[in-house]
Amino acid sequence: MRSFALASVFLSLVSTAVCADESNLTKPLSSKFLLPSAFKPPQVFKNTNLVHVVNLEKSYPKESINVVIENTASSPQDEYYLPFTTRQMETIGALEVKDRKAPESGLFEVEAAEIDPESDTQYYRIRLPKPLAPKAQQTLGITYHFLSALDPLPATIQQKENQYLVYTFSAYCPSAYVTLKQKTEVKFPTTNIREHTVIPGTGKEPQSPQIQGTKYTYGSFGEVPAGAYEPVRVRYEFTKPLIHVSRLERDIEVSHWGGNLAFEERYTMTNRAANLSAGFSRTQFAQDAYYNPQSPAIKELKFPLRVGSLTPYFTDVIGNVSTSRFRSNKREANLELKPRYPVYGGWNYPFRVGWDADLKKFLRKLTTGDGYVLNAPFLEGPKQPEGVEYELVELRVILPEGATNLKYSTTVPVVSESITMHKTFMDTIGRTTLTLTSINVVDDLRDREIIVTYDYPFMAGLRKPLVIFSGVLSLFVAAWAIGSLDVAIKARSS
Amino acid sequence: MTAATSDSLLKKSTGRNTRGLLRLVILCTIAAAAVASRLFSVIRFESIIHEFDPWFNFRATKYLVANGFYDFWDWFDDRTWHPLGRVTGGTLYPGLMVTSGIIWHALRALTLPVDIRNICVLLAPGFSGLTAFATYLFTNEMTTSPSAGLLAAVFMGIAPGYISRSVAGSYDNEAIAIFLLVFTFYLWIKALKVGSVFWGALCALFYGYMVSAWGGYVFITNLIPLHVFVLVCMGRFSPRLYVSYTTWYAIGTLASMQIPFVGFLPIRSSEHMSALGVFGLLQLVGFVEFVRAAIPSKQFGTLLRGFVLLVFAISLFGLVTLTFAGVIAPWTGRFYSLWDTGYAKIHIPIIASVSEHQPTAWPAFFFDLNMLIWLFPAGVYLCFLKLNDEQVFVVVYSILASYFSGVMVRLMLTLTPVVCVSAALAMSYILDSYLTVKSPETPESVSSTADSSVSGNGSTASAKKAAKQEGGLRANRQPLVGIYTLFSKISVVSAMTAYLLIFVAHCTWVTSNAYSSPSVVLASRLPDGSQHIIDDYREAYQWLRQNTAEDAKIMSWWDYGYQIGGMADRPTLVDNNTWNNTHIATVGKAMSSKEEVSYPIMRQHEVDYVLVVFGGLLGYSGDDINKFLWMVRIAEGIWPDEVKERNFFTDRGEYAVDDRATQTMKDSLMYKMSYYNYNSLFPPGQATDRVRGVKMPEVGPVLNTVEEAFTSENWIIRIYKVKDLDNVGRDHASAASFERGNKKKKVTKRRGPKVLRVE
Structure with missing residues (x-):
């Protein structure tokens, strides 16, 4: 018993330590390798043609760079560097690189490199799967997005006003190499663009941007040296919420006995949209809901769940939230949640949702041995037209007690992983738990x-019934033993 | 021969075992029924803490579980009674929270991580099962009938009078206190019967537990001495009585003094003096008995008279002196209101403003106890028939509890156990009489039964009497009694069965309809019959919790203090623990005065938000405008010059909110906050208040010092933010009027026509 207590104390210490680490989120958690502080990427490539697309249709900027690179060195090269500012490095997410010509060949290996914490320029290093021969060319498709990069201006608006967002980026795509030809396309959600930077044309280049509906194009520009920067600031209408989840804890719990896969997600959600300049007026809200349904408030969240999901719940810290609907049939299982109140800019609404699913649809037993394969969605948050951003996602896969030999694979970039024991209902050793953390x-x-693949021997499944049986049995034996003791002071008369 | 005796012995013991097992099964079923009937609200709504006070208990329990016992004991809560704070650990009865905490820790030790909320919600139903069992034990001490205990248990399990305070989610002190009450009484009877220190000490320990759980322990503190006193007066003093009472008093008082909130009250307050007095009396009587055994009877008489007079004079003088010296606290207002139901309304409006402190209306007895209430006197009568020490207890208990339950609605709770016990005694007596009586073998009885059974009640009574005197002379002369026939047996038993069934139906109906609403969540029916939940309270509380500063002070009427503390987790000015009348009156004054008067009060108390409950849109009658007169009255009690109740009534004495409302009413902060912007929801001139059923004035009120911060979906909760001081030093009225674009009024003095001044 004491060893249990000690172990639990130790575990709680560990967990608090982990929590303390995780609460400090100002720095990205991504793995880094250090480079000398005077590092400059070797000028072994040039960008012959580059198209930079900035997509502002959602509540976070989504950027992609399609670039044709050419090896200018005399030896084969396989390290291509991509520069970002320090601020961008903290909020960049899901940087993925693939060969545009052969997208099916998979993602390239990408690693964040830190040279100097004080420096404003940091690099991502892209490792080409095959070193590029001298003079040879390759087309890279690079995609990424930034979190918390769009800011409302003005920062406070009235309840029925439109919201405008500001985004600043460079007309010249940031690159560590010389770029011969490039252009930057910006896609806006509407045609209501209040401000945009105009770059005057030079002799052979026309004035930028060229406007086609919601698409603004800067460039094309001619040869630009490495590290060139031309700030462009746009301010455009976006009367939709900026849903920001600062922390999502998602649990997937496997129960072999119950044949059940239980999901639970705990959201710490904020709306980053413009704050209300005056108090919230319910009258105004009721009228707006009728006349002008667009608003920067989060009124509803839609969770399209896997078909066959059942028994959903939606609660927050003071109990069940009655304003939710669950539509489930053979083709869909939609969970429609309404927060208790419309979440306007600057307001918070933490909540918790959960549901069950049939394990058979997610778990398969391997034909040989005791192995099982679990295939579940990494992320199942709300699907909103304006998008949702997650600062930190902590996924826990809780396997049954006694599962061993755990392995996992996922295409979501993961910054930390750990395998721990999770002790809950009547566990003796605890359930094997895989914890994955992903940011941005x-x-x-x-x-x-x-x-996730794991081994789950047959006897491990019988552990709990046996433990309970022996526990109850020992209780009876103890009761019988105590009951048959004679504790009377005077001698029993027989 | 030997084989035959052993066989019969075996049979006997098997029969006893079977009956014991059957009884156990029945008791378990009763406990299950008691728990199940309390789960309506969980099934209909959710596992949620109900009403007001339970939210505080829940919050305290969470604090206990999170911070441990010693921190809980020393808990100074700076989030209530701002800016005073509350020494919570020393001013509450910790029994309830500690019980939940122990259950929580025990379950965790068994690796069952049950949420503390679920433990709190289900604590009351769980303990009601135990109460049923305790009632069974208690009743078994009263009678030899084996069925009376089971009947009492089932009555106790489902009587609405007890269910009203113990449905799932009703996490209040009474949840465990009634079990402790009944069990302490059982142990007391046991101790008295056996005269053992062991049972007396057990009784004292459970009394200590009861003291830690509920302020109603005073009922036990007075009932047991009263019982002893009555017994002594009846000349039933015995060493058993002496041993059990002195053991109970000594240990029980020490145990009760361990609770900080009680402390030295047991030797200092008037409510506890009877126990002390009876303790002294027992010593005297014991001494006298001792002397009587030693001295001849003639001298004894003189000695006794002188002794009694002397002791009486000394103790009375001592009591009066101590009371005047202030060592013994005089009676509290709540105590006076037990004797004079009009007292509170005049002197302490804050006590009178609580609905559960009102005198009981007579239908409430039928509502809460149904058929038990008419079986109750019969049971008490049966106690008189066989008047042992324990039956005296039931008689004393029933008299005292009947009186108190008539004075205050909530004291119906203390009446319920004795009603259940007495009713079970009566019911089991009837059933035993009619079910188990064997027909005598005289042939005449069969012949003349028909006509006598038709004549009904009178004949059955005489029949009962006859049955008792079986074999006597009268019985020989007139053995033709009706109860022996199958017909009379069947008719009486089936009538009783029907009553019992109706009782069950009534209990279920009452529980389901009257006592199972959480009052935090309201339910209504949509046209298609489906349930629609009105969740405005939690909507607003959650908004406060998430979107205001961690230490934003909320001013509201005290009813919502505990809920704000529990659900919104924000500091409040006043809450349901009504010990500081002045502070509550301050809030009452702020609500009932003009903005210019209220604003300084709110600033002084660092109020950030003001919360009002408004039912006008939905027709929710429990709103602040309907409670407003209590605020006015309580404020008037402290500031009779500034707040006057009369000014809130129209000339014709009506309490009106529409066009007829008085200027004082229209200027009051509460009125303005309730109806601010309400007009804009309706077409011009159409605004109506659905609670009061009146059309509102054309122009709504104007607010200058506070601004609307949030209004819940059905307008039940409205939250206002108190404005900061104006940046350029204007007063709020002129700043707001500038904002609205009004022209600044010229302050030139208007001169009237020149008048020749005489004198």
Whole structure:
């Protein structure tokens, strides 16, 4: 018993330590390798053609760079560097690189590199799967997004006003190499663009941007040296919420006995939209709901769950939230949640949702041995037209007690992983738990999956019934033994 | 021969075992029924803490579980009674929280991580099962009938009078206190019967537990001495009585003094003096008995008279002196209101403003006890028939509890156990009489039964009497009694069965309809019959919790203090623990005065938000405008010059909120906050208040010192933010009028026509 107590104390210490680490989120958690502080990427590449697309249709900027690179060195090269500012490095998420010509060949290995914490320029190092021969060319497709990069201006608005967002970026795509030809396209959600930077044309280049509906194009520009920066600031209408989840804890619990897969998600949600300049007026809200449904308030969250999900719940810290609907049939299982109050800019609404699913749809037994394969979605948050951003996602996969030999794979970038024991209902040794942490995730990654394989011997499944049986048995024996003791002071008359 | 005796012995013991097992099964079923009937609200709504006080208990329990016992004991809560704070650890009865905490820790030790909320919600139903068992034990001490205990248990399990305070979610002190009450009484009877120190000490320990759990322990503190006193007066002093009472008093008083909130009250307050007095009396009587055995009877008489007079004079003088010296606290207002139901309304409006402190209306007895209430006197009568020490207890208990339950609605709770016990005694007596009586073998009885059974009650009574005197002379002369026939047996038993069934139906109906609403969540029916939940309270509390500063002070009427503390987790000015009348009156004054008067009060108390409950849109009658007169009255009690109740009534004496409302009413902060912006929800001139059923004035009130911060979906909760001081030093009225674009009024003095001044 004492060893249990000690172990639990130790575990709680560990968990608090982990929590303390995680609460400090100003720095990205991504793995880094240090480079000398005077590091400059070797000028071994040039960008012959580059198209930079900035997509502002959602509540976070989504950028992609399609670039044709050419090896200018005399030896084959495989390290391509991509520069970002320190601020961007903290909020960048899901940087993925693939060969545009052969997208099916998979993602390239990408690693964040830190040279000097004081420096404003940091690098991502992209390792090409095959070193690029001298003079050879390759087309890279680089995609990423930034979190918390759009800011409302003015920062406070009235309840029925439109909201405008500001985004600043460079007209010249940031690059560590010389770029021969490039252009930057900006996609806006509406045509209501209040401000944009105009870059005057030079002799052979026209004035930027060229406007086609909601698409603004800067460039094309001619040869630009490495590290060139031309700030562009746009301010555009976006009367939708900026849903920001600062922390999502997602648990997936496997129960072999119950044939059940239980999901639970705990959201710490904020709306980053413009704050209300005056108090919230219910009258105004009721009228706006009728005349002008667009608003920067979060009124509803839609969770399209896997078909066959059942028994959902939606609670917050003071109990069940009665304003939710669950539509489930053969083709869909939609969970529609309404927060208790419309979440306006600057307001918070932490909540918790959970549901069950049939284990058979997610788990398969391997034909040989005691192995099982679990295939579940990594992320299943709300699917909103304006998008959702997650600062930190902590996924826990709780396997049954006694599961061993745990392995996992996922395409979502993971910054930390650990395997611990989770002790809960009547466990003796605790359930094997895989904890994965991922930062700067957006709802585009909804469809990514996590695949976990583990061994679960037959006897491990019988552990709990046997423990309970022996516990009750020992209780009876103890009761019988105590009951048959004679504790009377005077001698029993027989 | 030997084989035959052993066989019969075996049979006997098997029969006893079977009956014991059957009884156990029945008791378990009763406990299950008691628990199940309290789960309506969990099934209908959710596992949620109900009403007001339970929210405080829940919050205290969470604090206990999170910070441990010693921190809880020393808990100074700076989030209530701002800016005073509350020494919570020393001013509450910790029994309830500690019980939940122990259960929580025990379950965790068994690796069952049950949420503390669920433990709190289900504590009351769980303990009601135990109460049923305790009632069974208690009743078994009263009678030899084996069925009376089971009947009492089932009555106790489902009587609405007890269910009203112990449904799931009703996490209040009474949840465990009634079990402790009944069990302490059982142990007391046991101790008295056996005269053992062991049972007396057990009784004292449970009394100590009861003291830690509920302020109603004073009922035990007075009932047991009263019982002893009555017994002594009846000349039933015995060493058993002496041993059990002195053991109980000594240990029980020490145990009760361990609770900080009680402390030295047992030797200093008037409510506890009877126990002390009876303790002294017992010593005297014991001494006298001792002397009587030693001295001849003639001298004894003189000695006794002188002795009694002397002791009486000394103790009375001592009591009066101590009371005047202030060592013994005089009676409290709550105590006076037990004797004079009009007292509180005049002197302490804050006590009178609580609905559960009102005198009981007579239908409430039928509502809460149904058929038990008419079986109750019969049971008490049966106690008189066989008047042992323990039956005296039931008689004393029933008299005292009947009186108190008539004075205060909530004291119906203390009446319920004795009603259940007495009713069970009566019911089991009837059933035993009619079910188990064997027909005598005289043939005449069969012949003449028909006509006598038809004549009804009178004949059955005489029949009972006859049955008792079986074999006597009268019985020989007139053995033709009706109860032996199958018909009379069947008719009486089936009538009783029908009553019992109706009782069950009534209990279920009352529980389901009257006592199972959490009052935090309201339910209504949609046109298609489905349930629609009105969740405005939690909507607003959650908004406060998430979107205001951690230490934002909320001013509201005291009813909502505990809920704000529990659900919104924000400091409040006043809450349901009504010990500081002045502070509550301050809030009452702020609510009932003009903005110019209220604003300084709110600033002084660092109020950030003001919360009002407004039912006008939905027709929710428990709103602040309907409670407003209590605020006015309580404020008037402290500031009779500034707040006057009369000014809130129209000339015709009506309490009106529409066009007829007085200027004082229209200027009051509460009125303004309730109806601010309400007009804009309706077409011009159409605004109506659905609670009061009146059309509102064309122009709504204007607010200058506070601004609307949040209004819940159905307008039940409205939250206002108190404005900061104006940046350029204007007063709020002129600043607001500038904002609205009004022209600044010229302050030139208007001169009237020149008048020749005489004198």
